[in-house]
Amino acid sequence: MKKRSLILQLFIMLFIILQCLIAFLAYSTYKYAESVILKEVIQLNTNMLQQIAIRINQELKDVEVLASRIAYDTSIIESLKKGSGGESANKEQLLKIEGIMSGYIWSYRSTAMLIDAHLIDKRGNTYSTSYSMSSNQEADLAAFDKALENGQGIEIFPIKSYFTSTGGYNYYFQVARKVEDYISKQDYGVLLLNVNEKLLGDNYIRLTNEEKDFFIVDQDGLIISHQDKDKITEKLNSFVEANSKNKLNNYYLQDDKLFISQPISGCGWYLVESVSLASALLPLKKIELFLIAFGILCTLLTGVVLCVVARKIAEPLSLLRNKMTEFNDGNLSIQIQDSTYKEFSEISISFNELIQRVNFLLKENINNERQKRLLELDFLRAQINPHFIYNTLSSIRFYVEMGKNKEAEEMLYHFSKLLRRVLSRGDEFVLLRDEVKHLEDYVVLQKMRYANAFLVEFLLAENTLNAQIPSFILQPIIENAIFYGLQVNRLIVIKVEAELADDDLYIKISDNGIGMSQEKITEIFNKEVQMSRVGILNVHERIRILYGGAYGLTIEQNEPEGTKVILKLHYA
Template sequence: MDNVKFINSLRFKLIAITIVLILFPIILFSIVYSSLVKDIISKKYSESAIQSVYEAGENIDFILNDIREFSNALLANRDMISALNDKNNMDVVAFRSLLRSFFTSREDIDAIYVYAGRRVYSVGVNKVAEMEDYMPISKLAETDGEIVWINTRREKIKILAGEFDKYYFSLGRKLIDFNTLEELGLLTVDIDEMILESSYKSLISGDIEQIFIANKYGEIVSHPDKSKIGQSIENEVYAKEILAAEKKSGYISFKDQGVKKIAIYSTCDVNDWKLVKIIPYWYLYREIDEIQWKLIRIGVLYVMITSFFMLLFSLKITEPIINMMKLMKKAENGDLGVQIDTKGQDEIGQLGMSFNTMINKMRSLINKLIEEERHKKELEFEVLHAQINPHFLYNTLNTIRWMAKIQGAKSASSALTALIKLLMISINFGKDMISLEEEIEYVKNYILIQRLRFNERFTIDYNLEEACLSCHIPKLILQPIVENSIIYGLQEEDAKPLNIEIKAYNRQDMLIVEVSDNGPGIKPEILKNILKSEKDANKFSTVGLNNINQRIKLAFGESYGIKIFTKENHGTNIVVELPCKGEVLCKIEA
């Protein structure tokens, strides 16, 4: 009866579901890993091993090619060719000194031999046996001057009072005077076989692997086990296919005494030597298999531990946590009015109270930030707007001063009347937005004053669509642009007459106002900094174009503002883009 009750309990169901949900992804992962992931990893691992062998083969190619170039340098040396051409009068000491200079220039060369007639000249290690004892001189003499690579052999060398075994491979070729094509003798260069081994030694990670270099006839010329040097691989299962391979690098799979193996090879371009690495498949993928077994063991252990903890804490822990998670999710989605019902006094209850406190503080902080941002924007807008007044007032008063000086007091009344109208629009009793028609009227009053100052050296045309005159825009955005056109277009006494045109039209629900002139334009070094937030150098300050741009962006967003199109000595076109919707909607008649 107790067993039936336990089976029907929520705790048992929760534990059973948990175990199933844990086991299912583990089993699914194992199947996917075995059938797909393992194959991919194995392929990548094989490609990595092939690439390592290829890179080692490239390294060997570089070594052999470097030795070949060294022999070319010997053949091209004029002093050597001259000495060999005049064997009877050869200065033997000087010739050996010449050979020694070549020998000491290389650390990877152990000996250099030159056979000229019956004489042998050599520098390098002191060998017990003479060259004729192991080198088919007659066979080398039958060549036409091409390079012959002589297989690695064991030699005894003398060092102080002792004799030691060492393995060398050699480069051999005829010495030919390229001017007369006369055969002057034979050259051999001995190189320590350890140089070859060092190029692939990093690929050896255990005794299971085999790696060696064989020539195109299958004779081993380098091997970590020196006793195998000189042996042939022709009878091996993989040998025929590798020796006949035309590809630069690759691999073949084969079975050796029932064991599946892979032979990876890379071909040296210089002499068709093959670098071969043989690895059993099980050894190549041993780390992958170890990872798979570790994952299985971790999965089983995880199921056992999870089941144990679910048995202890299933109902009491999960239910309040799930309820809390739901409320937290609502808060995450923006509902900051949630509150957790904290009945208990344990850790979960304390967590609920902390969550409620956090939500209350977040609401308070968000409201505070919204209010601060609104206030900050208002202040910024007021500061930017206020910058216009002192700048403009200075220019206006300066104009009146020049007018009074030149013309006396006759035009003062007109100038002061225009100034009063300008100041009334500027103050405008706290209104930030005025109609385009009012802004144009403001510009006309400003032009009246400037005509008196500049003696009517400029003209201004208005090309305004009737439907756009009722659009509401931030006040005082056109006057600074016109001011720039006049001041910098007429700053030279002999400047040509200035023509200014103001256009307004609607384009794709956007109000476009253009102020263009035929003035001197804006220099590139000034143009690139003119709309930056900081104060710019030269004549355009933040009180002018930059001020207008910032005010528009503060009011309507980053999508709006001013654009400047100018070419030095060919005029300037300032394009003001404003929204034409909502409060600033252009009332275009159908």
């Protein structure tokens, strides 16, 4: 498992702590600046809304004054007195009253086109300055009278609309005033001023843009005036929600927007401004860029400083590690130069002494291992050869006892060829073709012992015949296949196959005998089993000693029956 560097880990932790501190300071600064800028934006926009609200309030008062001037006009009162006998108004009276009302309206030249006057007397006669806005006076007269009974003599009624000839809607609100004699307080009717919503919108329309939006709403959040006329008579839900939760404290935030409200005195309306937070906090972008640049600079500086310090500490340790790696790779002559630092100087001296001691012990161990390996190989070879000699001599003895001297002579001939090779201190490795010749002599001997009991087939790829393999590794496998695979009245076929795969040689010896259970296969690789199976185990260990742990012998169950032994050798 790859281990982590302690120095690197410590300095990374220190770097992270410093970055967290820098990030915390930057975040705190950012949030403080955000709150300060937000307060400034709220204050500036509140001041602006106050000015707009004052202007709207003044215009509403002007409308109320206009209503009062018309309602108290003596000429209008006199005309209504003359017609109070129950008679319908004649054309002359109608034109007179409408002319007086028009004169008052046109005295306000800036708003004259935005106001219509409608007077409804007690007889139900209606006097109008314009027919562009219908107020349905007759139907609403009782409602207006009732609303004016307990008031101050003048009321502002909710927004209404009418369908224009151009296919759209115009919106207006109504100002109602009793028409009465100033002295006698005699009631002669109701005056309605229909005021176009544009009168309100003109006060803020020039300030509306993509980032700013304005609404005039009543206490219930109903939109009375807005640039988008389709929104009029709808509800400003955010205002309603903030008002219902008692959070309407001059401003509130919703959907990345800042809403600032200002009451319009005297009418129960509110002027609400919607400002995009992105635009409101635009100055914060400069602070944000500064904080980002400052944070990056601090990160780079701390990173450079920590890297320099870490390198100063890590260099001697890295040198020691590299030297140890070289030693682990087999370089036994390495030495570490003495360090200028006291701590590392002591380590280098100890390391150099350790290397010298290891060199001495390693040389001594190599000599011991060489002798041990030679003895072990001889032991393995000695275990294989006596096992074979014992079985062969037993067979010859049986032939002699049975009087089959010719067969015994033939067995002695083949046995002498094998014995000459076995007893010689020949090469440890032989060609595969030579090992096969040795097996052929061995097979002849075994066939003479077990006539018509088995058949051995050699199916060897041509490119494998010159492969170098350890001597005497195939004979124990063939012997095991014969002894443990034989069945009564059945021919056992033993196949010897060889093939190359990459840089490895695979030799497969399979038979169709009685087979072997998994328990027996496991038992064969146990060193404590009976001596009759030591030969196979020794072949396996011998291959591993010569080639390494990746090579050796495996035993499988052959299909459809029998046993398969696979030897994996390094090809050379």
